[in-house]
Amino acid sequence: MGKTACSSEEGLNKGAWSSQEDQILTDYIKTHGEGKWRNIPKQAGLKRCGKSCRLRWLNYLRPNIKRGNISLEEEDLIIRLHKLLGNRWSLIAGRLPGRTDNEIKNYWNTTLLKKIQGKQSKLRSKNEKTKVTPKPHELDNIGIISVAADHAASEEKLNLENKVKDNIITNTSCQKDNSGKQAWNFKVEEFLVSDKSSDIDFWKLCHELSETFDSEEGGGSSTSSSSYGELRRKYWPSSCQPLLFSEEIMLEEWIKKDDIVGCTHQKLTKIDELLNDRLNWNSS
DNA sequence: AACACGCACAACCGCAGGTTT
DNA sequence: TAAACCTGCGGTTGTGCGTGT
Numbered sequence: 001m002g003k004t005a006c007s008s009e010e011g012l013n014k015g016a017w018s019s020q021e022d023q024i025l026t027d028y029i030k031t032h033g034e035g036k037w038r039n040i041p042k043q044a045g046l047k048r049c050g051k052s053c054r055l056r057w058l059n060y061l062r063p064n065i066k067r068g069n070i071s072l073e074e075e076d077l078i079i080r081l082h083k084l085l086g087n088r089w090s091l092i093a094g095r096l097p098g099r100t101d102n103e104i105k106n107y108w109n110t111t112l113l114k115k116i117q118g119k120q121s122k123l124r125s126k127n128e129k130t131k132v133t134p135k136p137h138e139l140d141n142i143g144i145i146s147v148a149a150d151h152a153a154s155e156e157k158l159n160l161e162n163k164v165k166d167n168i169i170t171n172t173s174c175q176k177d178n179s180g181k182q183a184w185n186f187k188v189e190e191f192l193v194s195d196k197s198s199d200i201d202f203w204k205l206c207h208e209l210s211e212t213f214d215s216e217e218g219g220g221s222s223t224s225s226s227s228y229g230e231l232r233r234k235y236w237p238s239s240c241q242p243l244l245f246s247e248e249i250m251l252e253e254w255i256k257k258d259d260i261v262g263c264t265h266q267k268l269t270k271i272d273e274l275l276n277d278r279l280n281w282n283s284s
Numbered sequence: 285a286a287c288a289c290g291c292a293c294a295a296c297c298g299c300a301g302g303t304t305t
Numbered sequence: 306t307a308a309a310c311c312t313g314c315g316g317t318t319g320t321g322c323g324t325g326t
Contacts, residue, residue, distance in 0.1 A: 016294070016320080038311070054312080055295065090314060105315075106293050 013047045017056055021046060025053055026061050059100045066098035070107055078104055079112060 013021070028044035034057065037050035046053065059065075070078075074096055081092045089101035089108075096104065 014296080036311090051297090051312085052295075059294075087315065101314075102294075110292055
């Protein structure tokens with residue numbers, strides 16, 4: 001793969017940008033627009049490499065950039081998103097209007113990490129004293145949730161499923177088995193940071209579909225479905241809007257395991273945490 | 285006043301993956 | 306199809322500033 005090494009290009013300025021350089025770059029981009037970063041230095045008359053121009057524009061010169069004074073709400077959101085996404089700074093920055101990935105990364109490394117480490121060491125020493133061990137779901141990464149369409153299902157259910165599927169997220173992967181059953185897999189964390197996660201209508205749709213599942217379970221469907229239904233009712237808090245996933249797919253995956261209740265509980269608890277987070281964001 | 289130290293943040297670097305030729 | 310090119314990302318480094326000694 002080709003690589004653009006600024007360091008290998010001679011005669012280029014390095015280090016802090018001067019106000020004149022900033023002005024030249026700003027004027028050029030205002031006239032010609034962003035993109036084609038490699039050509040910008042030559043055309044604008046800057047002794048900088050394209051990557052440096054891009055970085056300067058995106059992190060500093062771009063309009064509507066907020067600088068400094070990260071609020072408590074923003075800080076809280078960064079911590080929550082980092083819990084979900086890890087060091088995916090650009091994704092985190094995407095949920096904080098006006099903030100750049102570089103700023104959030106710096107803020108995390110210099111400020112938040114220390115705060116969190118401080119809290120964790122306090123918690124550790126408390127746990128050591130009281131001999132509390134962390135629950136498994138507190139340590140696990142987030143899994144994948146599946147939405148399935150059972151072709152033998154009612155037309156009403158299918159229509160709802162298709163509506164939900166169309167709305168979830170663009171980069172779902174679709175799998176089909178021999179019986180024609182389909183599953184759309186998507187990563188929870190990607191969904192939660194997408195615009196769709198704050199779309200109330202989408203959640204209403206999910207809720208509606210979930211109710212059709214429940215009513216079909218009540219009508220006496222397969223044993224596995226009702227087992228799942230019981231599990232879901234047991235572990236799903238009534239305060240949460242349910243996120244959809246098919247009982248068939250989940251059970252096919254998990255029933256092979258010896259400890260199905262433990263496994264299901266673990267996954268549902270994680271999903272529950274995510275949804276609680278989402279609901280908290282909406283209410284705050 | 286001078287120095288050392290730590291912190292915050294801007295900027296750099298290397299890499300990966302997507303796009304173009 | 307493969308090489309070249311471009312862009313974006315995350316980790317790391319460099320530097321200026323404030324504070325303590």
